[in-house]
Amino acid sequence: MAVEKNYGNSELENKLRDRYYYTSDSSKDFSDEVRKISGTISHMCYQCGTCTGSCPSAPRSSYRIRVFMRRAVLGLEDEALMDPDLWLCTTCYSCTDRCPRDIAPTDVIMAMRNLAFRKDIGPRNFLKTVQLIYSSGHGVPNNDVNRAAREKLGLPRDPPTTHSYPEFMPGIRKIIDHYGLKEQADKLLSEE
Amino acid sequence: MAENQKPRVGVFICHCGTNIAGSLSIEEVMDYARTLPGVVVADQYQYMCSTPGQNKIIDAIKEHDLNGIVVAACSPRLHEPTFRTATSEGGLNKFRFEMANIRDQNSWVHMHDWDGATEKAKDQVRIAVAKARLLEDLQPKSVAVEHAAMVVGAGVGGMQAALDLANAGIKTYLVEKLPTIGGRMSQLDKTFPTLDCSQCILTPKMVDAGRHPLIELKTYTEVENVEGYIGNFEITLRKMARGTYDGPEMIAAGREGSGCNGCGDCAEVCPVIKPNPFEMGMAPRKAIYIYHPQVMPLQYTIDFESCVKCGLCKEICGPEKNAINLDMVDQLEKVKVGCVILATGYDLIPIEDKTEWGYKKYENVITGLEFERLICASGPTGGHMIRPSDGATPMKVGFVLCAGSRDNTGGVAKPYCSRFCCMYSLKHAHQLMEKIPGCQPYIFYMDIRSFGKMYEEFYYRIQNEGCKFIRGRVASVQEDPVTKNVYVMTEDTLLGRPVTIECDLVVLAAAIQPKPDAERIRQMFGISKSQDGWYLEAHPKLNPCGTTTAGIFLAGVCQGPKDIPDTVAQAEGAASAASIPIHQGEVQLEPYFAQCVEDLCAGCGMCVPQCPYKALALIEKDGKKVMEVTEAKCKGCGTCGGFCPGGAIRMQHFTSPQICAQIDAFLLGGRGGEE
Ligand SMILES: Cc1cc2nc3c(=O)[nH]c(=O)nc-3n(C[C@H](O)[C@H](O)[C@H](O)COP(=O)(O)OP(=O)(O)OC[C@H]3O[C@@H](n4cnc5c(N)ncnc54)[C@H](O)[C@@H]3O)c2cc1C
Ligand code: SF4
Ligand code: SF4
Ligand code: SF4
Ligand code: SF4
Numbered sequence: 001m002a003v004e005k006n007y008g009n010s011e012l013e014n015k016l017r018d019r020y021y022y023t024s025d026s027s028k029d030f031s032d033e034v035r036k037i038s039g040t041i042s043h044m045c046y047q048c049g050t051c052t053g054s055c056p057s058a059p060r061s062s063y064r065i066r067v068f069m070r071r072a073v074l075g076l077e078d079e080a081l082m083d084p085d086l087w088l089c090t091t092c093y094s095c096t097d098r099c100p101r102d103i104a105p106t107d108v109i110m111a112m113r114n115l116a117f118r119k120d121i122g123p124r125n126f127l128k129t130v131q132l133i134y135s136s137g138h139g140v141p142n143n144d145v146n147r148a149a150r151e152k153l154g155l156p157r158d159p160p161t162t163h164s165y166p167e168f169m170p171g172i173r174k175i176i177d178h179y180g181l182k183e184q185a186d187k188l189l190s191e192e
Numbered sequence: 193m194a195e196n197q198k199p200r201v202g203v204f205i206c207h208c209g210t211n212i213a214g215s216l217s218i219e220e221v222m223d224y225a226r227t228l229p230g231v232v233v234a235d236q237y238q239y240m241c242s243t244p245g246q247n248k249i250i251d252a253i254k255e256h257d258l259n260g261i262v263v264a265a266c267s268p269r270l271h272e273p274t275f276r277t278a279t280s281e282g283g284l285n286k287f288r289f290e291m292a293n294i295r296d297q298n299s300w301v302h303m304h305d306w307d308g309a310t311e312k313a314k315d316q317v318r319i320a321v322a323k324a325r326l327l328e329d330l331q332p333k334s335v336a337v338e339h340a341a342m343v344v345g346a347g348v349g350g351m352q353a354a355l356d357l358a359n360a361g362i363k364t365y366l367v368e369k370l371p372t373i374g375g376r377m378s379q380l381d382k383t384f385p386t387l388d389c390s391q392c393i394l395t396p397k398m399v400d401a402g403r404h405p406l407i408e409l410k411t412y413t414e415v416e417n418v419e420g421y422i423g424n425f426e427i428t429l430r431k432m433a434r435g436t437y438d439g440p441e442m443i444a445a446g447r448e449g450s451g452c453n454g455c456g457d458c459a460e461v462c463p464v465i466k467p468n469p470f471e472m473g474m475a476p477r478k479a480i481y482i483y484h485p486q487v488m489p490l491q492y493t494i495d496f497e498s499c500v501k502c503g504l505c506k507e508i509c510g511p512e513k514n515a516i517n518l519d520m521v522d523q524l525e526k527v528k529v530g531c532v533i534l535a536t537g538y539d540l541i542p543i544e545d546k547t548e549w550g551y552k553k554y555e556n557v558i559t560g561l562e563f564e565r566l567i568c569a570s571g572p573t574g575g576h577m578i579r580p581s582d583g584a585t586p587m588k589v590g591f592v593l594c595a596g597s598r599d600n601t602g603g604v605a606k607p608y609c610s611r612f613c614c615m616y617s618l619k620h621a622h623q624l625m626e627k628i629p630g631c632q633p634y635i636f637y638m639d640i641r642s643f644g645k646m647y648e649e650f651y652y653r654i655q656n657e658g659c660k661f662i663r664g665r666v667a668s669v670q671e672d673p674v675t676k677n678v679y680v681m682t683e684d685t686l687l688g689r690p691v692t693i694e695c696d697l698v699v700l701a702a703a704i705q706p707k708p709d710a711e712r713i714r715q716m717f718g719i720s721k722s723q724d725g726w727y728l729e730a731h732p733k734l735n736p737c738g739t740t741t742a743g744i745f746l747a748g749v750c751q752g753p754k755d756i757p758d759t760v761a762q763a764e765g766a767a768s769a770a771s772i773p774i775h776q777g778e779v780q781l782e783p784y785f786a787q788c789v790e791d792l793c794a795g796c797g798m799c800v801p802q803c804p805y806k807a808l809a810l811i812e813k814d815g816k817k818v819m820e821v822t823e824a825k826c827k828g829c830g831t832c833g834g835f836c837p838g839g840a841i842r843m844q845h846f847t848s849p850q851i852c853a854q855i856d857a858f859l860l861g862g863r864g865g866e867e
Contacts, residue, residue: 046638047685048594048638048664048665048685049663049664049665049667049682049683049684049685050664050665050666050667050682050683051667051683052664052667052683052685052690053664053665053666053667053668053681053682053683053690054667054668054681055690058683058690059690064683064688066683066685066688067688098548098667098668099601100594100598100599100600100601100605100665101600102600102601102602
């Protein structure tokens with residue numbers, strides 16, 4: 001376990017934080033669980049960096065898919081699930097396309113997100129999206145600006161989705177309710 | 193077992209240190225063996241293969257008048273020869289020995305099941321004893337070995353093997369598919385880690401191979417068919433029509449004139465221009481051509497696929513030389529050899545299929561082999577390193593390592609390491625920094641595998657010279673369509689930051705694979721391949737030059753990726769191994785032949801076409817048709833023995849009574865098989 005330090009200066013403390021890797025930080029169960037949920041050979045990553053090199057998120061953020069793969073290999077559960085970068089993958093699958101070990105890093109991220117959500121970890125924007133899908137069927141619902149733009153392009157004001165066919169909304173809610181997603185999102189957002 | 197002899201079997205159980213004794217009860221198995229019918233003595237020892245272990249067998253044979261030996265130990269592949277020797281030293285025919293593999297097939301697989309493993313060992317011993325009771329004296333057959341050898345493929349590996357064989361006094365046919373010997377090494381500029389000029393160290397060998405009185409070069413020639421077995425291979429060669437004759441060929445063909453002297457007048461006048469594959473297509477050649485000035489033999493070749501038969505070459509060659517025949521056809525020739533060494537080498541994979549690196553899509557992405565030709569003084573640019581798009585001198589060059597190697601995604605990619613690309617990329621980086629002041633090479637790598645002698649030191653040197661190493665496998669290469677510069681994208685995994693480097697030129701260290709016709713060659717010579725397609729050695733550690741087919745040996749990359757030092761070492765090993773049976777003059781074949789029991793044979797001949805080795809024939813004998821086995825051809829596969837409707841074919845050492853006794857012993861717990 002990391003050694004506690006106290007310099008009374010949070011910036012300095014963060015800088016001097018103990019970054020030693022203690023094997024006791026590793027959980028084999030976590031590695032196995034990620035492998036099982038992701039359905040990919042997440043333990044076989046050899047850290048080549050092809051994934052990060054392919055990732056559109058990497059040059060724009062501190063997110064490194066390769067680092068999450070390392071955490072999957074070593075079973076660094078807390079480090080993986082508590083890192084806000086976990087939510088910066090766009091699920092574009094570029095890394096999955098190119099990984100020479102034939103691993104699907106995207107699915108590893110999804111598995112970790114699943115495990116995080118089980119531990120009540122989920123960023124606000126994701127939770128809001130759940131609520132929006134529950135209410136409108138859309139992660140990004142139509143709005144007046146869009147409607148005007150659509151009209152200008154000669155399109156109907158609303159797309160042929162739940163916006164035009166609200167009778168399908170109960171079905172969508174049923175699926176979300178089955179997994180208790182909405183309930184969980186409401187709960188987490190209300191705790192903020 | 194001779195009918196009038198009562199079985200007297202000795203059983204010896206080996207501990208193999210703790211390999212066996214650590215997983216099952218030796219005592220119990222030994223006590224059990226003593227209860228088996230025919231067993232007169234059972235013993236055990238820590239290492240049966242050691243001298244005291246073998247002496248136990250020898251002494252017991254004498255003391256107990258044994259006529260069958262069973263050793264329960266490791267695999268016959270490992271120690272059958274050892275125990276057969278002990279058996280014969282004890283005064284028995286060496287085929288009166290049977291082995292029970294209670295290690296590889298038992299203790300190693302049932303390491304955690306003491307009781308189960310002990311029971312299984314008892315079964316194995318009982319089965320072996322059942323056979324040992326019925327063993328008979330057999331005489332190995334010896335056949336004469338042709339005092340000649342063949343080497344297929346004349347790269348550095350094949351040439352070295354041929355030179356060694358010839359220097360050992362063995363007539364050697366060196367068969368090469370291309371018009372010249374030399375292989376890949378003749379395409380290289382310098383060689384790591386010493387940086388000696390590749391051609392300079394190779395051409396003396398080419399000349400030696402060409403001039404050696406005991407080497408017969410067979411260039412522009414392919415193997416058409418293979419028959420026979422160790423000592424007596426009959427190989428049909430297809431001498432492809434090359435359109436010209438050299439001196440001796442003129443005489444053989446009964447033609448007037450001196451033949452091709454390599455003057456090259458013909459190529460001057462030939463109107464057809466084609467890319468020269470030796471220069472990786474980056475320089476032209478004519479329809480009548482040589483690959484490069486140092487070819488061996490120096491004899492022109494016509495590519496009849498592009499020749500328009502205008503006859504200009506023939507005209508200029510003139511009646512004095514009269515070397516050209518535009519209507520030449522392929523010729524078949526048969527040669528007899530005792531042993532064969534395969535040295536067929538490798539190709540690069542079609543790296544354009546890994547589209548993310550842009551080969552054949554972007555002009556300034558090339559392979560390592562193209563780099564070799566571009567930096568070589570005798571190459572298409574006279575050694576001026578340029579980039580293909582505009583002929584400019586590249587000042588920033590990216591090297592993409594493991595391009596298609598160590599890659600499990602299937603398609604053209606290879607899961608293995610190609611083993612020399614790290615080192616040649618270091619060499620390329622050095623050559624750039626040496627030739628082009630201010631040129632900055634970037635090596636994108638996962639690991640630098642510099643495992644050979646003086647290789648790590650070479651890595652040190654190149655880093656010290658200023659090469660930049662970026663630890664990250666290249667994710668993609670993209671071209672700026674205006675400047676034709678190429679952007680190399682990866683993550684610097686050591687910094688943990690993505691990086692894009694704009695380069696003038698990108699060199700792909702493409703993975704390698706067996707030659708396209710390696711499979712055809714393999715099947716003709718009846719050898720195996722490993723799962724990655726390379727030819728399979730008989731044993732990865734103890735017999736790396738041999739194959740499981742007697743008389744066939746391997747040299748160089750055809751057996752798996754390796755650099756020149758390893759290729760030459762293996763070639764010398766293969767030559768030495770191949771020369772043994774040739775110098776001995778005869779080989780002993782295991783006497784596991786099929787035998788025709790003439791009284792039972794109906795002469796129906798139905799077995800004859802069944803034999804995969806063409807070992808059977810019908811003959812007339814005492815006014816009756818019977819089948820006859822050519823023992824030297826028979827491999828003892830048993831196909832005919834199982835097939836004969838009349839049961840007239842007896843497989844020596846695997847007779848029906850022996851096999852039935854083993855099955856009975858297993859299924860009936862030892863009550864069967866007793867006479
Ligand atoms: C870009 C590059 C740079 C390299 N640089 C170095 C270096 O600096 N130092 C080093 O040690 N190694 C280097 N190597 C590795 C080196 O090329 C090989 O180790 C070496 O060429 C292996 O020799 P070989 O005889 O096994 O095969 P090859 O050189 O491939 O020769 C095989 C021969 O067999 C012939 N052949 C194939 N099939 C048949 C057939 N069916 N019938 C008849 N003939 C056939 C081929 O035409 C060829 O002539 C480099 C490789 C590459 C790609
Ligand atoms: S591309 Fe695959 S093997 Fe390479 S670092 Fe990413 S997940 Fe690991
Ligand atoms: S799927 Fe996610 S991690 Fe993979 S490249 Fe796309 S954004 Fe990056
Ligand atoms: S030799 Fe080096 S570049 Fe070639 S496959 Fe092996 S590790 Fe990769
Ligand atoms: S045992 Fe096999 S190789 Fe021998 S003759 Fe019969 S079929 Fe042919």
